[in-house]
Amino acid sequence: MSMMVLLMAATPAVAQSTLPDFTRLVEKAAPAVVNISTSREAESSLTSSRQFGGQEVPEIFRHFFGDRFPMPPGNSPGMEDEPRRSLGSGFIFEEDGYIMTNAHVVKEADEILVRLNDHRELEAELVGTDEKTDVAVLKVDADNLPTLTLGNSDDLKVGQWVAAIGSPFGFDHSVTSGIISAINRTLPQDVYVPFIQTDVAINPGNSGGPLFNLDGEVVGINSQILTRSGGYMGLSFAIPIDVAMDVANQLRQEGYVSRGWLGVSIQPVSKDLAASFGMEQAEGALIAQVEPGSPAAKGGLKAGDVILEVNDQEVDRSxxxxxxxxxxNPGDEVDLRVLREGQRERITLEVGEWPDASAGQAESDPVRLGVVVQPLSDVEKRRLGIEHGVRIARVDPTGDAAAAGIRPGDVMVSLADKPVESPQQLKQMLADLPQGQAVPVLLNRDGRAYFVALRLGDAE
Structure with a gap:
């Protein structure tokens, strides 16, 4: 009996000694974590019912920021003249003012303010965003800023302790901790990111903040949660820092992100399909369609092929x-292991560049409009349900386009009631327009039609 009492008494002490202490980590890292607030002009319609606290049932997987974040006091649905304000997190990774956050934190923002740990508020310039990975880079005009040490997300293991610092619901520098629940998670609509799954408590406003290992190194960017209520329910997801830094470096150097592209439509391999193909288990990506002229077509891939490996890496699911x-990298060769008509084959082909990322095809007219535009691929046109248009890649904040409310990511469908077919044609159309006269511009913004009035300044 006495032995049992001793064992029971010792158990809490042993458990306590194995729990991590995050105090030093927080003291060192907190100065480089920032609060990000954004504002944009009010829309001419009621606030979306998808807003956090609204009546519509929220999606299960969702970003925990944006038009669903609770409005500050004084803003209520139906107030059309008030700017919409949002809140998120970020962290400084270069001492001369470069900051990492999520793309959805700053999406469609007209103004971005960064509040530092020392209570300074600085206006930030948007260097670039990549919606496919949900990464954005900002720049503030400051020097000798505190920075965070970046870790290696490839070294992460399930079960290890991690911590997050951010601004949930606007409460600056809140710290939460937990463990890594899984790695290499693929979420619906986010197939380009092998997410880190954790049980770290994350809520609206944490978005874009850092995820740390016990050495105080950033191993991820908190990005999404799984929720039925709009708040934390035990599952949160972070972008691996290795993925985020690759994107950030491309945004800083090129202003866009280049990624490989095959040009195929794929679908999962079900158990029944696997049996029909003579496969022992359901795996791989089944090619349903090959786009004519694409790298896949040139490399000899066919509808009905099942891709099992890419450069010896298993394709466990589509x-x-x-x-x-x-x-x-576009232009590199990849070695594919393919199942075709019951036989396993090796096919080597050259990867192309994802059509909407090709800045090499971009044209600009900075004087008359202040934008850089890119052509649309046939795939994008079909997806958006339009026959013509050009994508707005970058917008000069001092130019005529910015004054009209045109934003990066918009697709310009028509100008002055005339269809926009290409960047070259747009340049000619702008040259023919008189200065000072407002003309209608039809945009496709997030899949919806949207008109703005554009007034061109002096031609130089």
Whole structure:
């Protein structure tokens, strides 16, 4: 009996000694974690019912920021003249003012303010965003800022302790902790990111903040949660820092992200399909369609092929294929292991560049409009349900386009009631327009038609 009492008494002490202490980590890292607030002009319609706290049932997988974040006091649905304000997190990774956050934190923002740990508020410039990975880079005009040490997300293991620092619901520098629940998670509509799954408590406002290992190194960017209520329910997801830094470096150097592309439509391999193909288990990505003239077509891939490996990396499910191909540099060759008509074959082909990322095809007219535009691929036109248009890649904040409310990511469908077919044609159309006269511009914004009035300044 006495032995049992001793064992029971010792158990709490042993458990307590194995729990991590995050105090030093927080003291060192907190100065480089920032609060990000954004504002944009009010829309002419009621606030979306998808807003956090609204009546519509929220999606299960969702970003925990944006038009669903609770409005500050004084803002209520139906107030059309008030700017919409949102809140998120970020962290400084270069001492001269470069900051990492989520793309959805700053999406459609007209103004971005960064509040530092020392209570300074600085206006930030948007360097670039990549919606496919949900990464954005900001720049503030400051020097000798505190920075965070970046870790290696490839070294992460399930079960290890991690911590997050951010601004949930606007409460600056809140710290939460937990463990890594899984790695290499693929979420619906986010096939380019092998997410880190954790049980760290994450809520609206944490978005874009850092995820740390016990050495105080950033191993991820908190990005999404699984929720039925709009708040934390035990499952949160972070972008691996290795993926985020690759994107950030491309945004800083090129202003866009280049990723590999095959040009195929794929679907999962069900158990019944696997049996019909003579496969022992359901795996791989089944090619349903090959786009004419695409790298896949030139390389000899056919509808009905099942891609099992990319450069000796297993394609365990269809959603793995876009990530593996997207990580490949355009122009590089990839070795594919394919099941075709019951036989396993090796096919080597040259990967192309994802059509909407090709800045090499971009044209600009910075004087008359202040934008950089890119042509649309046939795939994008079909997806958006339009026959013509050009994508707005970058917008000069001092130009005529910005004054009209045109934003990066918009697709310009028509100008002055005339269809926009290409960047070259747009340049000619702008040259023919008189200065000072407002003309209608039809945009496609997030899949919806949207008109703005554009007034061109002096031509130089």
């Amino acid at each position: 959603t793995t294929l876009p990530r593996l191909v997207g990580q490949t």
